[in-house]
Amino acid sequence: MDTLQKINGVPVLMCGTEGETIAGEREALDCIANASYQGADWAVIPVERFDEAFFRLSTRVAGEIIQKFVQYRVGVVVLGDISRHTEAGTALRDFVRECNRGRQTWFVADADELRDRLTGAGA
Template identity: 70%
Template sequence: MSTLRTIHDVPVLICDPEGEAICGERDVLDLVGNAAYQGAQWVVIPAGRLDETFFRLRTRVAGEIIQKFVNYRVGVVVLGDISRHLASSSALRDFVRECNRGRQTWFLADAEELHERLKG
């Protein structure tokens, strides 16, 4: 389940924190399709909805998922605390830092940070 909201004039599809784990291409294609259908420019995925393999970069799950959003020109936000994953992987810390510098994929701690990012 997901909800379309407008934040600072930006349509954002927010995934429900409860639900099946998002763990692959099929799950992402459903999200991207739903976002496109509803006119969303961004999709917000609660960190807890992502399968554990997403946070282990060697599995390539994160790259595959993010690439789908890039291909369809829909921004993606991973929202929530991922500190335990960051603590155990310098590669993931570097990946998150690079993503947060861009305009396509963000890893944000909370809704307040999301509102700030979408402001400008």
């Protein structure tokens, strides 16, 4: 179940692990609409909710999904352990590093790391 929370004063939609698999633009737009409706600046989506294709950059799924969040000005956080995906090659590892340098898309291991990122991040 998705719930609205405030983390360090920032409204965040915490998406539950159960729910629709985010496999493309349609599911991303559903999540964006829910976040916007609830007044969230960020959507935090557990890694389990993403289709496996999201983690293979050659499919372009990750780019399409993230672009929708950028377009609608809702930050997106991929929450959880993605090490099995990043160990498979350098492309995803580099992509994650670049995303985490920015202020729109983050890959974080757990809620503590998210809280740290939202502290003073101007999110």
